[in-house]
Amino acid sequence: SQTIHQWPATLVQPVGSPLSLECTVEGTSNPNLYWYRQAAGRGLQLLFYSVGIGQISSEVPQNLSASRPQDRQFILSSKKLLLSDSGFYLCAWSPDGTYGYTFGSGTRLTVV
Amino acid sequence: GESVGLHLPTLSVQEGDNSIINCAYSNSASDYFIWYKQESGKGPQFIIDIRSNMDKRQGQRVTVLLNKTVKHLSLQIAATQPGDSAVYFCAENLGAGGTSYGKLTFGQGTILTVHP
Numbered sequence: 001s002q003t004i005h006q007w008p009a010t011l012v013q014p015v016g017s018p019l020s021l022e023c024t025v026e027g028t029s030n031p032n033l034y035w036y037r038q039a040a041g042r043g044l045q046l047l048f049y050s051v052g053i054g055q056i057s058s059e060v061p062q063n064l065s066a067s068r069p070q071d072r073q074f075i076l077s078s079k080k081l082l083l084s085d086s087g088f089y090l091c092a093w094s095p096d097g098t099y100g101y102t103f104g105s106g107t108r109l110t111v112v
Numbered sequence: 113g114e115s116v117g118l119h120l121p122t123l124s125v126q127e128g129d130n131s132i133i134n135c136a137y138s139n140s141a142s143d144y145f146i147w148y149k150q151e152s153g154k155g156p157q158f159i160i161d162i163r164s165n166m167d168k169r170q171g172q173r174v175t176v177l178l179n180k181t182v183k184h185l186s187l188q189i190a191a192t193q194p195g196d197s198a199v200y201f202c203a204e205n206l207g208a209g210g211t212s213y214g215k216l217t218f219g220q221g222t223i224l225t226v227h228p
Contacts, residue, residue: 006155034215041120044156044201044218090155100146100203101216103155 002027006091006104013111019064019078021107023091026072031093033074034101035066038088050074086111120199122223131189131226135202135219140183142204146216147176147187150199159187159200189224197226 003026013019025031035047046059048066056066063082067075074091088108092101125131137145143164148156162169162176162185169176175188185202202219 043120043220046215049215092155099144100148100158100161100205102158103148106153106155108153 002093002102004091004093004102004104006107008107009105010108011110013081013109015083015111016080019076019081019085019109021076021089021091021109023074023076023104024072025074025093028072028093028095030071031095033068034092034094035074035076036090036092038090038106040087044090048076081111083111085109120221120223122225124225124227125192127192127194127226127228129192131187131192131196131224133187133189133200133222133224135185135187135222137183137185137202137204137219138217139204139206140180142206142217144205145176145178145185146203146205147174147185148201148203149196150201150221152198156201185219192224192226194226194228197224199223 006023032051034049036044037047038044047064048056048058050056050068053068053071056068063085064076064078086109088106090106091104094101146161147159149159150156160169160171160174160176162178164180167178173190177186187200189196199221201221203216205216
């Protein structure tokens with residue numbers, strides 16, 4: 001069966017520090033991968049999605065970037081974190097985009 | 113579309129009552145709809161889905177109704193339990209073709225609180 005792993009679960013980082021969040025999917029090939037951010041008490045905002053290795057599309061211009069170095073690995077990065085980058089980051093996958101997503105357990109990022 | 117900047121509406125019910133959570137979707141071309149449940153500090157979990165060629169689908173204690181005429185989706189939870197307390201999101205899928213790439217557009221979410 002397919003599983004999605006996301007880490008770390010929580011992270012506290014100072015302003016100006018770099019960020020790397022990792023997401024991996026097991027049990028499937030060539031999944032569609034997505035990064036979402038959720039501010040406290042808010043809805044889900046799509047940040048990036050990828051339909052294949054090295055293919056990244058950005059939905060919202062911001063201080064973050066994404067990469068997909070391997071088929072089942074999706075990384076969210078920042079060179080210098082801002083206070084406004086705080087939030088709950090969720091990775092998700094879909095087999096081919098025709099159905100819904102399966103979400104990871106999320107990373108709670110607090111920038112201080 | 114995505115309601116990222118809005119505070120979420122709330123629904124409070126007593127244990128055992130039936131709950132109805134409503135959602136208005138944005139795109140008449142959407143062909144697949146999903147309800148997710150998100151508990152505090154966790155990722156959203158799939159509850160039930162429905163395709164646009166249906167107007168009703170039932171699961172265990174949950175029913176989704178789709179009204180394409182007014183672009184409205186609802187989730188009914190029967191005999192609501194304290195464990196049902198969570199945030200509920202609807203989502204629409206524009207399909208895998210074209211430039212949609214299967215992206216889901218989420219509704220704003222509703223906070224359901226079930227009182228014992």
